[in-house]
Amino acid sequence: MNIIIPMAGMGKRMRPHTLTTAKPLLHVAGKPIVQRLVEDILATSNEKVEEIAFIIGPTFGKEVEKHLVEVAEALGAKGKICYQHEALGTAHAILCASDTLDGNVFIAFADTLFDAKFSIDKSKDAIVWTQKVEDPSAFGVVKLNANNEIEAFVEKPKDFVSDLAIIGVYYFRDGAGLKKELQRLIDNNIMLKGEYQITDAMDHMLQNGVKFYTDQVQEWLDCGNMAATVYTNQRILEIKQKTEKLTAASATIDNSVIIQPCFIGENVVVRNSVVGPHVSLEKGAVIEDSRIVNSIIGVNTIVKNANLHTSMLGKEVNYSEKPREMSLGDFSTQI
Template identity: 30%
Template sequence: MKALVLAGGIGSRLFPITHTGAKQLIPVANKPVLFYVIETLVDAGVTDIGIVVGGTQAQVREAVGDGSAMGARVTYIYQEEPLGLAHAVLIARDFLGDEDFVMYLGDNFIVGGIDALLRKFHAEGPAAEILLTRVDNPTDFGVAELDAGGQVVRLEEKPKNPASHLAVIGVYLFTPAVHEAIDAIKPSPRGELEIVEAIQWLVNNGYPVGSATVDGYWKDTGTVTDMLEVNRSVLETLEPCTDGKVDEESEIIGRVRIERGAVVSQSRIVGPAVIGAGTVVRSSYIGPSTSIAEDCVIDTSQIEFSIVLNGAAIEGVGPIEGSLIGREAHLTRSCLTPRASHRFLIGDHCKVQVAP
């Protein structure tokens, strides 16, 4: 079995961060979301992985390499334009050949792995299997209608009157029958080859399409809110350790990981939190659910429930919460007043002055 991982989207809901970086490489607990996807596949025994890339392909290639560091063998497939999930399968046909495969969206996060899903697929032998989760807002998703045996009867994208609260999420299992379906469908009104339409074609033509429901944790990390929530969830599982230097005037409370080369002085860190290698935290407060990446500087500042990317500096600013700070961004204190709580979405290489 092979895997097809989609990592070519532009991530418009995460602008300006994704103006300069791939959304799949934004870190959760200091590890890119895409790495969690690859590790999930490898843990399930799927090591032959094709990654569909677009305009950020250089960054993805540099980060993932040939996949060997994660136990995978990676092939890159270039998609000139994001023309739909089914289009990604179409251009990957040479890589996929006549094998069954799992398609996994590179910005989706699932706790608990996909081993059980693969076992179910192999045991029952449908033409396709989709992964579902119950949501409160089904009008925002592709929605599945099932029969009494759990077989898919109908799929509808963002329906006005949803037939169920079962949303289709970003993991799909296919046999080669899906290629016939994709050849038979036409682009949707938005100009894309929709995977939902390909699956519906299979249903309409008598192919069995199964389903499995995720009872655990799932998130599409396409928005800042969801990214911060996933970061919080992963940090809750953190094993605390102190490989960096912490002076006697600092206080470390709860699940905190301080990576090798980090230096913490005259500061208070309340977990769950992670401080990346080479980062300096000085006279500051780092609150719960916060990830500080490598080579950052946090000086005389306060921050919690946030993600700070590589090389950023925050000096004399706070309190900050619910924020995503880009690579090499620099936040400093200005001489203006009044002081207030701050919330940021700051792109890479920005410089921001904040009232003290």
């Protein structure tokens, strides 16, 4: 099986954190988003993954490319870098990895993490993963027939069609067949709002007899903006605390309290502080005289005399809050 990870977006909603780091390489619970995504995919199948193609923008840089290849190789697969030079939609992005569209193919967009206990049924033509949502009008959804096969893909329905939202994770038994459908969109200039969409390709496949099925994830975790990423960090810590070692042996905890679950990276120093729950401290971070809750603190960042919650600090940040003089009379309230 091959895996394709489109991740060429600039991550504008995550600025300033994506000004120097590609969004899929931002960390949640101690690992890059894209690494957690690939690990979760591999956990769904006993089949060997031959190749993982990462579709990136041409300006991401050699360091990012090297890191992505290392992620693939660490998981026993060949890493391949493909470029999307223009933001022309999901179908165009996937087609940038045309050489990888062969045989069984799993596709997942890199700003999506999920909590799921499923296995890929390789006998099915195609599977589209979904999650039930309260307001389907904001999503692309699938409509099922009486046999629980997908009979239609509907983009942001104004009237209720289904509450099964497409989360951006797909399996295709015939990658070469998908490639032909994606190329058909390009050749015939079939676009929606100036972009080539994978749902248009899937709709045409559906009309030509390809059977699509859906499988649901327990939880769909978005990393599209800062607040969503901090929440995803919280949920990943809760999910992984029983299966992953989240505190490095090299960390120094001095006169401090760690309220689990937290990720404490290599050579982290925590002094005279209370950290947690739901905090990730990346490699080399230093926390002194502080209280931190539900936050992500980046590599080699120093935090002193601070009270932080629902926050995200990048790498090499130096943050401190100045002590204040205070004079409050009886029965005062300071907010």
